[in-house]
Amino acid sequence: MFSTIRSRLIVIAVLIVGSVYFLFPRDVTIREPGPNGVMHDVTVTRVPLKRGLDLQGGMHLALELDQSKQVSADPAKDLELALTVMRKRIDEFGVEEPLIQKVGENRIVVELAGITDPARAKAIVQRSAFLEFKITDETQALEKALPAMDRTLRNLGIKSEGAPTQPSAVQQLLGGDSAKATPKDSTAADTATVTGGVLSGLIQPAMATGAGNTPGEYAVPEPAYPRVDSLLNIPAVARQLPRGITLRWSSSPTSVGVQSVRFLYALDDRSIVTGANLVDAQAQIDPLTNGPLVTFELDRAGGRKFGEETGKHVGDYMAILLDGRVQGRPPVIQSRIGRNGQITLAGRTLQEAQDLALTLKAGALPIPLKIVEERQVGASLGSDSIRKGITAGLIGTILVVLIMVGYYRLSGVLAVAALAGYILFTLGGLSMIEATLTLPGLAGIVLSIGIAVDANVLIFERIREELLNGKTVRLAVDEGFRHAMNAIVDSNVSTVLTALFLFQFGTGPVKGFAVTLIMGIIASMITAIFVTRTLFMIWLERRPAMSTLSI
């Protein structure tokens, strides 16, 4: 096979043309958000070699189901669901070639290249976006339960007197978990004025304070909010509330006169409709208030149910909950509502409204996700790494060329030609299999330039030995290539084996390194065994009478 110089040259030409083809700069279409937040396609021309996050800048997130507050009944199914939701959200968010995949049994890895606002991306990835509509309680259930709750607290030894020492006592009682759930300054509760029972002193019906006339709405001084929340979460206290009633906090504090209050809502446990029935959501600017709002559209079934329920509850108040938090003050239901509705977001930016619409449209996460690993590299650091890697590569290559030509003379020049082929084939091959070039991978390429000449060195040394044994030039070259083959194959196979294990165990950057290493070994074997051999054949063909070899 390939015994003639012509057929060998054709093979080499095909390899070179192929590599150049895969490396040739081409048009790539990228989706990116424009100034108005709408996605549009942009076409750029560049070398189609994929750069890893560490070279390009970007964010890598590993996510797991967060079962600390809500236990999943079927984690495998919930993870699949979360994966689908994540794909939709990131697609809407608009990132070039995002990677979203399941890793192992319980993890989702999200890689977003070249993003400029990591905090926003993180918020979009993590947001549960669970939308619910609930009717506020009209039976004054919480007011009636408050005395019983206070009694329970008194029995537990939690008193309203001696407030300064209380928070720590509460925290001790609650243990680490719920203490963590309220990371805000828990001593702030001390400043709240306390009268009567612990809770009845802090929770006042909004109607009584003149803050509003919504039934089921209660005002809590903002500084006391973390403490009240943790007290209400004590199981013995929560049991005092009648069945079918659930308590939910407002998403943000409200100013009532000079005081900042946090509204607490007693709600009908049953949701009239949830985000599962949502088909579309759009961010808009309210022409009246100039504030952002999100309009939504429900599917047919959801619309029917929504219409039925709102028809029954005309004159009642309806709370809109997102991820268990009441958004704004519950509006009164004026009339039967069909498939279309809107959520006003007072005091938020348009971008927040857009992000909310985006996450609503993509669907809710079945179980919240927690970030177990985050890596983020700025684009400037990435381009800096590339520049340094290329500098090191160039200088390394120059040194190798000097050593090879200085030591092997004309044969060294052939080895350098083979080395050029090696670099071209490695990069072309990486581009062909769409491998990702990472910083360790870049270092691997630079290192492999030094190692790649090994095969040529083995062959050249063998030829020298054969020449010293008194063989003719032609015979020495043949024998040299033949004998060196065993060593080249054995040593390369063992390196590929270690690289495979590296690939198996590694994450992102290290995987990239392993792929580069394997591709480098393949390219190095092709160039040393095939390309250098062909160059020698041509050389000997042109100088058949050569009695000494420049080696």
Added chain:
Amino acid sequence: MLRFFGHASYDFIRVRRTAYVVTAAVLLPGLFLLLVRGLNYSIEFTGGTLLQVQSSQPVNVADLRSGLDREGIRGAEIQNFGAPNEYVIRARVGKPGSDANDTQITAAAVRKALDGVLGAGKYTVVRTEAVGPKVGGELRQKAFLAIFLSFFAVLAYLAYRFEWRFGLAAVVATAHDILATIAFIAALRLEVSLTVVAAILSMVGYSLNDTIIIFDRVRENLHKHKNESLVQILNRSINETLPRSILTHGTTLATLLALIIFGGAVIRPFALVMFFGVFTGTFSSIFIAAPVLMAIQKRWPGAAARGHLNPKPAPAPPRKAQPAGR
């Protein structure tokens, strides 16, 4: 023709005891340091938070530290990284009960501290890593498993291509390289990151490569010189492959030097570990793999075990028996 060590005929096997002493002199202090100080694992393995910060003007480390203390981040490592206005701040996960959420909270607290010390907008965070302790633990396990399994794969391949005695000798030499490299890492207080583990595995590949090339020559010479003892064959094989070793190590070291000097701070540990690996790999191929192969052949004689394995007195250097035509 320029040729280094073209006619070398050193008696490598005879000095093996001296070589063992050298090995012990390197390994024992290194392993002592390893036991006393332990390895400096990166946050990828321990779990924790890392922020690389570029500030518009040089920063006083003490100011930075007191700022971090105010935010409740104690014992954070602050390290100058490349330029005087560039810092890496590492806060490891300390307490065992902490979870991934804490690393996120820590990252936010570090940013707040930076806002206080440097002023908001006066700095850029160019790199962030926040790794939960569970992920870190898994990674550490996987790294050890990868190194361990690659051992067996190589042993199996060499057993198939040569025979198990050669495979075992190569693996002993590789184990030596890994120990020596870890000792080196402990001595230099290099941070053990994923990239450094990658360097250790590539060093393993490189050193094996070297050992295999010598063994390949041993296999060939066993057929070619049927009247020589194993000791002579080993010495001959090492000497014959010496010019190749010098040249390949030379070019490899040249590229590594380029990486160390010009490759940047992120890649430097990788290049340093590989640089050391080239030396220990060369040493172990000659002074560990070959004598161990001899010891194995002596204990469990195979086809290659011939001649007097324990030469007394030292045999004549093998090359001198060759015709003067070389």
